[in-house]
Amino acid sequence: MSGVSNTITNQEKFDRGQIEVDFITKSFDSDAGNILALDGINLEVVPQEFITLVGRSGCGKSTLLRCIGGLISPSTGTIKISGQVVTEPHPQIGYVFQQAVLLPWRTVEENVLLPFEVKGNPTDKEKHKVSEVLEIVGLSDYANHRPGELSGGMQQRVSVSRALVTEPSILLMDEPFGALDAQTREDMNIELLRIWEVAKTTIVFVTHDIGEALFLSDRVVLMSARPGKVHDIIEVNSPRPRTFDQVENDPAFWKMRQRIREALH
Amino acid sequence: MTIEINRIDGDTEAKGSFITNFSSQKLLGQFLVLVTPFLFLLIWHLIAAGTTPLILPNPYDVFMRLVSYFINGRIWPHLFMTTQEILAGFVLGSVLGLGFGTLVSESDIARKVIMPYIIVTQALPKFALAPMLVIWFGFGMAPKVIIAALIAFFPLVENTFMGLTTTPQPQLELFRALRASRITTLLKLRIPHAVPAIFSGFRVALMLSLVGAVVAEYVGANQGLGALIIVSQGTLDTELMFVAFVILTVLGLCLDWLYGLVYKIVLVKLYGKTIDDVSSSTTRLSV
Numbered sequence A: 001m002s003g004v005s006n007t008i009t010n011q012e013k014f015d016r017g018q019i020e021v022d023f024i025t026k027s028f029d030s031d032a033g034n035i036l037a038l039d040g041i042n043l044e045v046v047p048q049e050f051i052t053l054v055g056r057s058g059c060g061k062s063t064l065l066r067c068i069g070g071l072i073s074p075s076t077g078t079i080k081i082s083g084q085v086v087t088e089p090h091p092q093i094g095y096v097f098q099q100a101v102l103l104p105w106r107t108v109e110e111n112v113l114l115p116f117e118v119k120g121n122p123t124d125k126e127k128h129k130v131s132e133v134l135e136i137v138g139l140s141d142y143a144n145h146r147p148g149e150l151s152g153g154m155q156q157r158v159s160v161s162r163a164l165v166t167e168p169s170i171l172l173m174d175e176p177f178g179a180l181d182a183q184t185r186e187d188m189n190i191e192l193l194r195i196w197e198v199a200k201t202t203i204v205f206v207t208h209d210i211g212e213a214l215f216l217s218d219r220v221v222l223m224s225a226r227p228g229k230v231h232d233i234i235e236v237n238s239p240r241p242r243t244f245d246q247v248e249n250d251p252a253f254w255k256m257r258q259r260i261r262e263a264l265h
Numbered sequence B: 001m002t003i004e005i006n007r008i009d010g011d012t013e014a015k016g017s018f019i020t021n022f023s024s025q026k027l028l029g030q031f032l033v034l035v036t037p038f039l040f041l042l043i044w045h046l047i048a049a050g051t052t053p054l055i056l057p058n059p060y061d062v063f064m065r066l067v068s069y070f071i072n073g074r075i076w077p078h079l080f081m082t083t084q085e086i087l088a089g090f091v092l093g094s095v096l097g098l099g100f101g102t103l104v105s106e107s108d109i110a111r112k113v114i115m116p117y118i119i120v121t122q123a124l125p126k127f128a129l130a131p132m133l134v135i136w137f138g139f140g141m142a143p144k145v146i147i148a149a150l151i152a153f154f155p156l157v158e159n160t161f162m163g164l165t166t167t168p169q170p171q172l173e174l175f176r177a178l179r180a181s182r183i184t185t186l187l188k189l190r191i192p193h194a195v196p197a198i199f200s201g202f203r204v205a206l207m208l209s210l211v212g213a214v215v216a217e218y219v220g221a222n223q224g225l226g227a228l229i230i231v232s233q234g235t236l237d238t239e240l241m242f243v244a245f246v247i248l249t250v251l252g253l254c255l256d257w258l259y260g261l262v263y264k265i266v267l268v269k270l271y272g273k274t275i276d277d278v279s280s281s282t283t284r285l286s287v
C-alpha cells in the first residue's frame, strides 16, 4: 500500500471531500401517484469521514446516494461537494453499486481501466495505476480473467478497484457487499477500511446490516421511511481498529445497537 | 441433464450405470448420425423406383449428373453468379440494416420518422417487385442483389435496434456516473452488448439473401442456380433441377458454417479464449 503513487495529494482530497446535503426533497412521479422518497434531508459529511446510511428497504438510501452522486437531481434543495453545487455526476466521486456491474466482454484489468478510457486514451501512468489498485485488492493474478470466471466477492473487488482507480475524494457505496456471504463480507469490510485509511477518501456507505455499519463507520445515519427522513445520527466513538467480536459483544456497541434497532422498528 | 441427476444421487452404483448409459447413449447417437443419411437416400431411392424420373429422379442419377456438371465445368458460372448475388445482397442489406438500426435506436426523431417506412418495406411483398426490377435493371446481377438486400435488411434493422436498446440499466448508470459521452457509451457499452443480437440478425439475413437471390433469378436471369432451375423446368429435366437443389442446399450450409466460424472468432475476441467462457459470458450478458 505504501507503493501507491498518489497523483492527488491528501490535502487536495481533504479539500474536495466534503458533502453538504441542504434540506433536499425528492419526489418521483409514478403510476400510483407522487412518491415522496426524500423529505427534507439535512446532512453534512466531513472530509475523510466514513459515514453509513442505515434504514429499512425503501426509505430512500439509494435515492439519497444517487442525488449526492449527481445521477439524479433533488426536487428541491441543493447538494454541494466542497462548496460546489452538484448538477451532474461529479468527477471527484467514485461509485460502487450493489451489483458489481462489470462488462463481461472486458477482462478484469480492462474493466478497471474503463474510467480512464471513457475520458480518452489511457496514459501509461493510468495503466500503471490499474495494476497498483489490482495489487491492493489482491487481484493481480486475475488481471486477464473475465468477470464470468470470478466469484461474487472477487467481482465486487473489481468494482471497488474501478471506483478507486481515479483516486476519488468521495466514494459512494450502495450496499456493495449485500449479496455476499457473511465471511466474505467481513473480509471485504476489513479490506475496505484498510483502503480507506490509505486512500483518505470520504465514504458514504449504504447498508441495512447494523453490525456492518458499526464496524465501519464514524457516524451512522439512521433513516426512516415514507417519507424518507434522517431519524437519528449516532457517533461511533469506539477507537479503531475494531474487531467484529467487539462489535458483537462489547457493551458500548450494545447500546448503539439497541438505539439503532429501536429506531428501525 | 443426466449427469446432474446422477451426481445428486451420489451413489456409486448409480454413477457406474450412468457411465455405461452415457457411453451406450453416445454410441447410439453417433450410429444414428451416420445412418440417417443412408436411410434418407434409401427411402428416396425406393420412392424414385416407384415413379418416373420426371417426377422423382433416382439419387444415384442425380449424383452422377452433379459430378458431370462439376467435371465439365458447366456448373461454375451458375454457382459463381448466385454466390456473388447472395453475398452482395447480404453485405448491402446488412450495412444498410446496421446503419438504420443504429440510427433509429440513437434518435427518437429518426425512429418516429423512419420506422414507419422500414415497416412498410417489411410489409411489402419484395418478390412481387422482381419483375419491375428486371424492367429497370435488366437481366444482370442488379435486381437479384436488390431483392436479396431488401429482405436481408429487416432482420438487421430489427436485431440491431433490439441489441442496442436492451443495454442493462445498471451498466448505463455506470457509464453516466463515469461521465461518459453518448458516443463513448455507444462504442464501449451498447455496441459490444448488441453483438450477439446483431450476429443472430446476420445469420437470418444470410439465409434470406440466398432465398432472395434465387427467387429473383426465377423472374429473369440467364445465369445462376435459380436460372438453372427455370431452364430445367422448361426442358422437363427434373434431374438437373435436383442437381440445383442439392447445390443450393450445400451452398446454404457452407454459408451458415462460414457465419458460425466468423461469429466464433468475434466472440472469442470479445469474451476470451475458450468456448466455455463464451457461453458463460453470453448467458451473463443476456441476464
Ligand SMILES: Nc1ncnc2c1ncn2[C@@H]1O[C@H](COP(=O)(O)OP(=O)(O)O)[C@@H](O)[C@H]1O
Residues within 6 Å of the ligand: A028, A029, A030, A035, A036, A037, A055, A056, A057, A058, A059, A060, A061, A062, A063, A064
Ligand atoms: N426511479 C424511481 N421512480 C419511482 N419511484 C422510485 C424511483 N426510485 C426510487 N423510488 C421510490 O423511492 C423510494 C425509496 O427508494 P430507494 O431509495 O431505492 O430506497 P432504499 O435504497 O432505501 O431501499 C421507494 O419507495 C421507491 O419505490
Ligand SMILES: [Mg+2]
Residues within 6 Å of the ligand: A061, A062, A063, A174
Ligand atoms: Mg437501495
